[in-house]
Amino acid sequence: MKEITIREEAKKIEEEIIRIRRTLHRNPELSNEEFETSKLIQDILDIEDIPYSTGYAGTGVLGVIRGELPGKTIALRADMDALPINEKNTHDFVSNFENKMHACGHDAHVAMLLGTGMLLNKYKHALEGTVLLVFQPAEENAPTGGAVQMMIDGVFHEFEPEAIFAQHVWPDLPVGQIGVRAGAMMGNSDRFKIVIKGSSGHASMPHQTVDAIVVANQVISSLQTIVSRNTDPLESAVITIGKIEGGSRYNVIAEEVTLEGTVRTYKDGVKTMIKKKMVSIAEGVSSSMGASAKVTYMDGYPATVNTGEWASLVKETVLSTLGSEAAPEIQPSMGGEDFGQFLQHYPGVYYWLGTAIPSREVQRPLHDPEFDIDERALTIGVECMTEVAFSALASLKNKEE
Known part of the structure; x- marks a missing residue:
């Protein structure tokens, strides 16, 4: 690749990349509804004369670029769907x-x-070698997602990658920096629901009832001891109750309360422990107060765990491409990511692309109605992903030889 300056080539298409991004931004589509997004992708692949196939997980698209030199196959993935959020940008x-x-x-x-x-x-x-362009729907549709369905639908039946890569915009890093590390990058992202049943009655006569709200309060407090007293302090775990529903009237003791929340971990052993403890605590506390509890635990996206070898390659590529300060040390996030499903089947790397907006004193986080990016990062993302593709295929070729 010495004869090709990828940065110069990326700058040449900067206006086109920004135009595509803004067109998609104006016309967001929710999970499993990405019909126009899929059509736009196909139209551009047609213009660029890149062969593709469709129908993976409904709206997914697979582009195939066959290099003219012999070699292995890698995949590059981008998710397509939007969120049910009212935008507040101007x-x-x-x-x-x-x-x-x-x-x-x-x-x-x-x-x-x-x-x-x-x-x-x-x-x-x-x-x-060959590069697969994987456009994935329904990443936000946890715990189902679109990655598994794409694989079930045969996205890699004809061409199977030796490694797979994805990048994600990241407002906590400035433009020009890439976050990448070996091992856990994002966490297991699970959900749960706990239904607590007591017995109702008049608010003035609580001794004749079992107040499900009071029981729920004790359950919530006790669940927090799983992290503080049952989890190794050197491990990471989060248990969050995000929704509570219960009661029907101010002067009626609540008969039933429903708690909904999420569990985030990096290691499967910690996750398994939390699942068991959650059931025993919810049932035990409720029973001790004369109520009952039913726990439904829904496994979500697995942890996104980068392969050490490929994480090193991405980091080395970033440093040689963007400079010695471009790949700072980072800590993983407890956020969930459907790309972890791909990494359970294929080695690879998920990395963060710095997109912080300099004029904002406080960056708006992902999933915020005022979230936005510094669009200067777009050509950096194109440059880095292109360089990673060339580097990965060259590395596979060297191994083969």
Whole structure:
């Protein structure tokens, strides 16, 4: 790749990448509804003369770039869906639809993968193998997601990757920096529901009842001891109650309370322990107070765990591409990510692309109605993903030899 300056080529298509991102931002589509997004992707692949197939997990698209030099196969993935959030930004490309917004940057992911495809296809004469462009629907549709269904639908039946890579915009890093590490990058993302049943009665005569709200209060407090007293202090875990429903009237003792929440962990052993403790605590505390509890635990996305070898390659590529300060040491996030499903089947890397907006004293986080990115990061994302693709294929070729 010495004869090709990827940065210069990425800058040449910057306006096009921004245009694609803004078009997608204006027209967000929720999980499993990405029909127009899928059509836009297909239209651009047609223009670029990149072969593709469709129908994976409904709206998913697989582009295939065959290099003219022999080699292995890798995959690059971008998620496509938006969130049910009302946008509060004021720029001139805000969402055209109420309660639909690209508040997690998937519009940028699609635009950058299309840009990467443009460059790889333009210089496929130097490409040592095949690159798969995986456009995935329904990443936000936890705990189901779209990754597993794409694999079930045969996205990798004809071409199976030796490694798979994805990037995600990240407002906690400045433009020009990439966050990557070996091991856990994102956490197990699970959900639960606890239904507590007592017995109702008049608020003035609580001794004749079992107050489900009081029981729920004790259950909530006791659940927090799982992290503080049952989890190794050197491990990480979060138990959050995000929703409580109970009671019907101010002067009636509540008969039933429903608690809903999430559990975040990195290690499966910690997750298994929490599941068991959650059941024993909820049932035990409720029983001791004359009530009953039913716990429903829903396994969500698995932890996103980067392969050490490929994380090193991405970091080395970033440092050589963007400079010695471009890959700072980072800590993993407890956020969930459907890309972890791919990494359970194929080695690879999920990394963060710095997109912080300098004019904002406080960056708006992912899933915030005012989330936005510094669009200067788009060509950096294209450049890095393109360089990673060339580097990964070259590394596989060297191993083979």
